[in-house]
Amino acid sequence: MPSSNMQPKxxxxxxxxxxxxxxxxQxxxxxxxxxxxxxxxxxxxxxxxxxxxxxxxRVLADLEQPTSGAIQMLQSNPERPLKGTVFQGAGIFPWMTVEQNVAYGLKLRGVPPVERTATARHWIGEIGLERFAQAYPAQLSGGMQQRVGLARAFAFDPEVLLMDEPFGALDAQTRLLLQQTLLQQWERRTKTVVFVTHSIEEALTLGDRVCVMSARPGRLLHEVSVPFARPRDAIALRTDPRFSTLFAEIWDVLRDEVDRARADEVAG
Ligand SMILES: Nc1ncnc2c1ncn2[C@@H]1O[C@H](COP(=O)(O)OP(=O)(O)OP(=O)(O)O)[C@@H](O)[C@H]1O
Ligand SMILES: [Mg+2]
Incomplete structure (x- = not known):
């Protein structure tokens, strides 16, 4: 849902x-x-x-410096953090309870304890883990831990959310459920999201746009505008005939690049 602001985010x-x-x-x-x-x-x-x-x-998250070229990210609301990340593996702290994990970013932002507990509880409710608010990550399944990572990102509420294969290690059913959770939360409280995935289905389910990168050195090779109306249903989408057409279009480009990347790995 792009804003009328002509400058890109x-x-x-x-x-x-x-x-x-x-x-x-090099x-x-x-x-x-x-x-x-x-x-x-x-x-x-x-x-x-x-x-x-x-x-x-990592460059977008300021964890890596570009060798050349530049990135710009516009901050529109100084009250809100500009960026947050969800990387593979939930990235949650094993020594903190679910509630403490979800509240962690708010603590860093200096949000007072009463308010951050209330916000953390709200998001724990949204991801359906109320009963586990006082549990530690080791007491949760991988999918539940990933939900905690999502709740933490949404509680932190950055303008830009950078997500690197956040659901990559999950079983197919849990993955679908979490895609649905992300869709619902994002559609309710829109933010700019850059979402990296290996799954074409996931990209078509979630994205407004899918960008296909080439084998290393990575460049953008192809872009697809995803036509599905929102709110979306992660399951119902798959029966839309446009889904398989777009899947084939992306796979056509990607297949050659996967072959090139394999050949490069073998050549070492
Ligand atoms: N810190 C580093 N030092 C040296 N080479 C690196 C470093 N980080 C990544 N690379 C190399 O840069 C290339 C790109 O790595 P990157 O992790 O960005 O790929 P990716 O597209 O995320 O891969 P995957 O899909 O497997 O996660 C790879 O060849 C990798 O070996
Ligand atoms: Mg990677």
Whole structure:
């Protein structure tokens, strides 16, 4: 749901990231990505393994410096944190209860204890873990832990949410349920989301737009505008004939890149 503001929320301009390789060679992870993302847009990025998706997100999260090129992110509300991340594995602290984990970002933001507990409880309710508010992560299943990671991100309420394969390690059913949870929460409280996934289905289910990256050095090869109306239903979508057409269109581009990435790995 893009706003009328013509300036993009995120501007990635000819971004290159080069790492030093193991044998002193240079590994070009990101090879010139240019992309504008509108305020409130949910953009999914797919690409073969090793093509620089995580690197791109790490640059957006300020965890990595570009070798060249630039990124800009517009802050529209100084009261709200600009960015938050959900990376693979829930990234939650094992020594904190569910409630403390969900409230953690609010604590960092200096939100008073009563208010942050109330917000944390609200989000724990939204993800259906009320009974586990005082449990520790080790007492939860992987899918429940991932829900805690989502609740923490939503409680933190950043303008831009950067998500790197957050559901990658989950079984197919839990994954579908969490996609549905993310859709519902995002549709209620729109934020700009950059979501990296290996799953074309997931990208089509969640995204306003799907960007396909090339094998390393990662560039944007292809873009698909996802036509499905919102609110979306993660299950019902799959029976839409456009779903399989778009799947085939993306896979057509991706297949060659996966082959190229494999060949590159074998050549070492
Ligand atoms: N810190 C680093 N030092 C050196 N090389 C790195 C570093 N981080 C990533 N790379 C290399 O950069 C390339 C891109 O890595 P990145 O993790 O961004 O890929 P990816 O697209 O997220 O892959 P996957 O889909 O497997 O998660 C890979 O060749 C990787 O080996
Ligand atoms: Mg990655």
């Amino acid at each position: 995120i501007r990635i301009d000819n971004l290159h990231v080069v790492y030093p390789g193991r044998r002193g060679e 590994v070009e992870a990101v090879g010139g990505v240019t992309l504008d993302i509108t305020d409130g847009e949910l953009v999914c990025i797919v690409g073969p393994s090793g093509c620089g998706k995580t690197t791109l997100l």
